[in-house]
Each structure stands twice: as structure tokens, then as C-alpha cells.
Amino acid sequence: MATRKPSEFQLIERFTSAFRLEGRGVVAGPGDDCALTRPKAGHLLVSKVDQVVEGVHFTAAFRPEEIGHKALAVSLSDLAAAGAVPRWFLVAISLRDGIGAGFVERIARGMSRLADQSGVTLVGGNFTGGAQLSIAVTALGEVKPKEALRRSGARPGDRLLVSGVLGEAALGVAKLAGGRPRRLGRSVLAQLVPVPRVALGQVVGRHASAAVDLSDGLLADLGHLCARSGVGATIDRAALPLGPEVAALGPEGALLGLTGGEDYELLLAVPPRQVASLRRAAARVGETLTEIGMLDERPGIRVLDASGRPMALPGSAGWEHFR
């Protein structure tokens, strides 16, 4: 069955019909030149754009709903790392030939489900043609000035805590390389439908001194945080919370936990006196945090093995998605 090329108007109709377009603070959503929204007085506006691209962040193994979910999830994860309450989002979609309105509607459905769970409202967007499918999401949120988390706020002595488990999304890439498996295990699901830590993001600002979300891998993102804060870090390899399928791989699994990207967990720097209260606040929103090391004044990142000796680290800690 041939896919008739839908008009931009049809695409907008099909896409927006999957969303609840009324939300708190929304004065005008899709349909005008711009969105009009009402920020809370005295709050800072938090904004982030992120983009997922066919062949880089998703492949033919992804269902359209999963592409939509992931496109929104990666931006919401950034807002969580800023300690923000996510409010609104805009979507710019570039479509290649062969992607019809039905596919677009399924992208929208996956995105809409996560939007409802996260309390964010679609307020604008844009469709254009192109050579490949790509989706850029701009997420907008709010935060009280004192609770805004930056990468630069960490201090020597802060403890390093991480949400969830590590390495699963990277293992999922390997498992998806041969196509979509019949049975989707934890790692494949972590890659297909990563869960942004939205509720956790709304409580960390009162306790942490700095945060970053893990998109490039623990070592790479910790490196960004250390560089911006002017600190170094020591990690206890045995403390890393690896997913069960990752842990089963042994030393190779530990490496995935250190360097694998796209976990979208939160890495938090927390003053020692705040650790217990942060754990209680996290538990109230159903999240568990694992302490994996601490920050110090010595530049660089050291990973200690089970006997307390520094491990040799891979030269490049950067994560390259599907590349």
C-alpha cells in the first residue's frame, strides 16, 4: 500500500489530535504563530532543546510510539537535572518521504502518553520535509531560583549519588543490532523507552549542590560536572548500580556502566549532611539513589576496583549512540 504524502495541515491535525492541548498556564497552544504561556511569578524559566535523529538515536527496530516517547524523554531528563518542574514543550519534526500521517500519529501517541505522565502540555511545533526523520523537542519548565541545579555547584566532599541503574540502555543497543527481539528484556526496554526522572527532579533541588543527566555515559557526564565545578572525583566501581543483565556480563558490564550512554539517570552531587534527607525525599517519589563515590580537590576522575586500586580507564569516554 503506497503512502500518500500528507499535507502539512493534515500532519498538524493528526499529530495534535493525540494530545490534551489545555494545561495549567497555557493561554494559546498550537495553531497560532507562537505559543503563549503564563510563567509563575518569581520562578525561573528552564529551557532545553534536544533532538533525536533516525540512525543515530533510533533505528528501524523502534516502533513509532517509542520514537515519540524517546524524543520527549531526553529533554525532560535535562529539565529533571536542573531541578525543574516541566510545564510545556514544542516539537520540530523533519519527515522524509515514505513516512505518512499514520506513522506521525503513532509518534504523537507515544509522546502524548509520556507528556500526560509528566504533566507537560504541547504548546507548539513545526513540520518540514527532509532527508531523514528527526524530532527536536524544546522542553520548558520552572524552578524556584534557590532550587535550580547547575553543573557548576558541586564542592569537594560532596557525595555522588545516582538514580536507577546503569549500562542497560547501552546493552540494549547491542541487543537491538540484529533487529527487534521477540521478547523485550530490561536492557532493550531501557533503550527503547527510557524513563526520565521527572518526579525525582522536582525534589533534588532542595538537597543537591549540582546535577547532570546521564546521556553520554557516567564518566563523560561526570567529567562535564567536574570541569564546570572545578573538582575531581573518585568512584567506587563495586558500588555502581548495574542492571541485572549488565552485571551478568562481569568486567565488560562494569565498563558499560561507566561509559554506556543514554541511561537518562540523574547524577547528583550532594553535601554529606543532605544525603539522608535527599534519600527520604527520593523514596517519597518512589526512587532509590545509590552512593557511588565522592568529589575531591584533585583534578580528574579515578575509579577504584574492589581492592581499592585505581583502574585503567578507556581513553575516550564518549558515547556515540548507534554509531
Place this chain on the structure above:
Amino acid sequence: MATRKPSEFQLIERFTSAFRLEGRGVVAGPGDDCALTRPKAGHLLVSKVDQVVEGVHFTAAFRPEEIGHKALAVSLSDLAAAGAVPRWFLVAISLRDGIGAGFVERIARGMSRLADQSGVTLVGGNFTGGAQLSIAVTALGEVKPKEALRRSGARPGDRLLVSGVLGEAALGVAKLAGGRPRRLGRSVLAQLVPVPRVALGQVVGRHASAAVDLSDGLLADLGHLCARSGVGATIDRAALPLGPEVAALGPEGALLGLTGGEDYELLLAVPPRQVASLRRAAARVGETLTEIGMLDERPGIRVLDASGRPMALPGSAGWEHFR
């Protein structure tokens, strides 16, 4: 000379170095997970994402600086149509192989020049790989609630006024089809470096009842405004302000003025008692407005020729950029 593939970090460094990163209301710009900005109390946040894609919105005839300019211009134009003061913007860039850091820096320089002229500050962005060069810009602005312009506010009896001249950008596409000409005339420049009506956008909200920016062509965008406002329109063809190169084409030029896209002028619906004061306000910011018709209760759009007879209109008024 081969282009060495730059790292994401190098790209961000080169790109952001072209911009002034401090601006009013900016608490944290590029370098963190999110931008933090301080909206004015009691103002609405105005947001819009727009995307330009290689082969669709620009071709090899464009210099990198012009690509950067155009990518920002199209979003600022939307903010102007909302009556907003533009404040901040975010940029998501997808780069194909063969585009190096030098090209990216030139994109940034063109964008930065327009940003300075328009009073907007870069606060965030994202780079990713892909099959083609595309740039999505999310522009953020502010507007007093009473001065926010929507497409839906027009009423029968409102006069239709348009800024600048029409049809030049579309004629520019034709002139660029054979490559970049030696001497760049008005039409080619209108296509390469469209000027968003930023200053005009900040005065129209006190006078107009509705507005739209002309990206798809006069008939198409007027159609959107009429549909959202539940009105019809009558246009006087002889009143259309055509660019000199467009007017020289005769009837074909008039058709370009009616249907050609990417002029990025503002089309305003204005209550009759507000027309004179709007013209004075526009003159104070150096802009001239032309009255081209009026809105009425009869659905649809009619274009009257010099003798007052309705013209036959092209079946599809949609503009397809470089397609």
C-alpha cells in the same frame, strides 16, 4: 583539504564563541543541561520553534552566514507576529558529514549578527549527526497579556495592512536556481537574508486585532488568519506592495505577491479607528505599512482586479519553498 570531523565539544566551543552569552534575564546559558532565564513578572512567555533544512529552505547557493541568519530570522518573525519582545533562543543543529567546525562557526556568525540586532541572547542548544544540515531555532519572548496578538482576534470591518513588500523572496528562489549570481539584487537578498520585523512586532500589539507572519504566502497565511477568526477577506490587487523586480514582471509578479512564500512580512488586521495610530507607531520604528484590503463576514478570500472584478485564484495557494 579534508575536513576533520570535529567533536561535539569542539563544535559547541566554536559555535558559542560567536555569541554574546550574557543578556538581560539570563541566569545560565549554554554549558548546563538547561538554560535558566528570568521572565518579567506579569508577562506571558511567547515561544515558537521553526526549522530550516538543506535543500528545502536553503541550498548550496547560500553562504553559511546566510543560513544562520535565516534560521534565526524565521523564528523571530513568528514572535513579531505575536506582538512579542524577543528575549532568548535555543538552537538544535543536525550536521552531515563534510561540514566542519569552520562552516559551523560561520553559521554562528550570521546568526549572532541578527541576534545582536534583535536583542536576543543564545541560551542553549544541541548538536547531533545526521544525513543533512538542519537548524531548528526555538525563540522565546515576552508580551503583556493585553498586547498578545493571535490569529483568532480579527473582526469583520478590520483593515488588512502589510509591512514591506511582497513576492521578492519567491522571485529570489527562481533567480538562485542556476546558482549564486555575481550581483545580488533585492529579490535574491530577500531570499538569502530575510529581515524579521522585530521592532514593528513590539508596537503592533497595542493597535492590531490579529496578525500572522507571511511565510507560506499572502493568500495561504491570510487564509489561516480568516479561518481562525471566522471571517472572510477582500484584497485589492492593485494595492499590493510588490518589490520593484516583482512589479516589473506584470501579472506574473502580482501572482508572486499573492502566493510567493518566505517574505516574512507581517500581515495585520486592524480596527479602522486604530489604523492612523498604528501607522504613526510603525513610522517611529522606521516601518511603512500598506493597506491592501479588509475583512468581512463572507467566508473565503476575494482578490479584486483594477476594475473591481474578482480574479480567478490559483487552486493551491501553498508555498513549497525550494521544492
